[in-house]
Amino acid sequence: MSRLAKSVGITATGQFYPQRIVNNHELAQMVDTSDEWIISRTGIKERRWVEPGVGSSDLGVEALKMALANRGITADDLDAIIACTVTPDMLFPCTAALIQTKVGATKAFGFDLNAACSSFLFGLSTAASMVASGACKRIAVVGCDVMSSIADKKDRNTVVLFGDGAGAVIVEEVEEGLGILDFEQKIDGKGAPHLFMPAGGSLKPATAETVAANEHCIYQNGQEVFKNAVREMAEVSRLMLDRNAIDPKDLKLFVPHQANNRIMEAAAKRLELPLERMANNIMYYANTTSATLPTAMHQSLEAGKVQKGDYVVLAAFGAGFTWGGMLMKWAY
Numbered sequence: 001m002s003r004l005a006k007s008v009g010i011t012a013t014g015q016f017y018p019q020r021i022v023n024n025h026e027l028a029q030m031v032d033t034s035d036e037w038i039i040s041r042t043g044i045k046e047r048r049w050v051e052p053g054v055g056s057s058d059l060g061v062e063a064l065k066m067a068l069a070n071r072g073i074t075a076d077d078l079d080a081i082i083a084c085t086v087t088p089d090m091l092f093p094c095t096a097a098l099i100q101t102k103v104g105a106t107k108a109f110g111f112d113l114n115a116a117c118s119s120f121l122f123g124l125s126t127a128a129s130m131v132a133s134g135a136c137k138r139i140a141v142v143g144c145d146v147m148s149s150i151a152d153k154k155d156r157n158t159v160v161l162f163g164d165g166a167g168a169v170i171v172e173e174v175e176e177g178l179g180i181l182d183f184e185q186k187i188d189g190k191g192a193p194h195l196f197m198p199a200g201g202s203l204k205p206a207t208a209e210t211v212a213a214n215e216h217c218i219y220q221n222g223q224e225v226f227k228n229a230v231r232e233m234a235e236v237s238r239l240m241l242d243r244n245a246i247d248p249k250d251l252k253l254f255v256p257h258q259a260n261n262r263i264m265e266a267a268a269k270r271l272e273l274p275l276e277r278m279a280n281n282i283m284y285y286a287n288t289t290s291a292t293l294p295t296a297m298h299q300s301l302e303a304g305k306v307q308k309g310d311y312v313v314l315a316a317f318g319a320g321f322t323w324g325g326m327l328m329k330w331a332y
């Protein structure tokens with residue numbers, strides 16, 4: 001029994017990363033760090049960063065083109081585009097508008113959704129609800145972020161953690177009994193001081209001083225985020241399984257937000273899942289924020305790790321704090 005009024009699910013995926021690889025040795029030239037420290041504390045070996053002049057919409061549109069091609073449809077078949085991002089090309093217009101025009105989705109409306117690293121999960125549930133209500137037939141959910149644009153290149157605590165990338169999915173009605181079965185979403189603003197961008201918003205608009213102090217970049221209390229991320233991603237995933245009477249051994253794929261390999265492995269351990277059943281791309285791409293879940297799903301599909309009818313759980317955690325989980329029975 002689905003939480004939605006109709007059976008709605010993902011029917012295609014796509015992804016895109018910029019070409020430039022930034023490995024840990026390159027970062028060790030910028031800040032006081034080492035390849036050994038980064039790999040042992042985060043599991044990250046390298047990440048992709050865009051060249052100047054490339055925005056989140058440029059990555060998102062390429063991921064969306066791949067998802068459309070994989071589904072065998074054109075951009076004109078979309079009713080809506082939800083762009084999930086914390087690094088919009090600009091504060092306005094929304095990145096969804098830029099993607100819409102670049103991909104040529106002449107019949108679609110759209111909007112951006114920002115819930116930090118939970119953006120894609122919240123966007124996916126929003127799209128699914130819009131399709132289940134009958135308001136839309138087919139929606140593209142695009143997770144795209146250029147985290148290098150807000151990474152403090154002088155702060156070793158954060159610069160090593162993030163990468164740029166995009167993933168996209170097509171959401172529509174699927175065969176009865178398949179698709180998104182359940183989801184749970186949470187927000188708690190008490191977490192705000194632990195992960196935020198101090199300046200550049202309405203509260204503290206950018207000035208020469210804020211830019212000089214790198215306040216337009218990510219600030220993070222890593223340990224506080226770490227412990228909350230492990231607890232909440234494990235708990236919400238467990239809830240998805242318990243509420244639907246699914247034994248963890250019947251879960252084919254666990255797709256956690258890719259923030260730190262130690263967080264992901266700790267969450268999988270709490271679920272008593274073998275690591276082969278956890279999607280993991282952090283080593284090569286780092287934390288791409290809104291793109292981690294769709295790219296990890298796309299790569300798992302490409303690797304043949306998921307088949308029609310398999311149970312898949314997504315888990316996300318991000319600034320806010322925001323977090324959530326989703327249970328799917330893979331639809332194709």
Ligand SMILES: CC(C)(COP(=O)(O)OP(=O)(O)OC[C@H]1O[C@@H](n2cnc3c(N)ncnc32)[C@H](O)[C@@H]1OP(=O)(O)O)[C@@H](O)C(=O)NCCC(=O)NCCS
Pocket residue numbers: 032033034037038041042117156157158160161220221222223225226229259260263287317318319
């Ligand atoms: C940031 C993070 C990797 C730090 O790892 P950690 O094991 O918790 O390390 P600590 O915070 O205990 O820091 C230990 C030391 O390493 C140092 N350190 C931090 N980054 C470093 C780096 N890149 N290279 C070398 N040393 C570093 C710290 O300065 C600290 O030094 P100090 O003890 O002299 O102050 C980890 O806390 C983390 O991944 N947090 C969550 C990140 C996340 O998920 N963010 C996105 C959420 S969606």
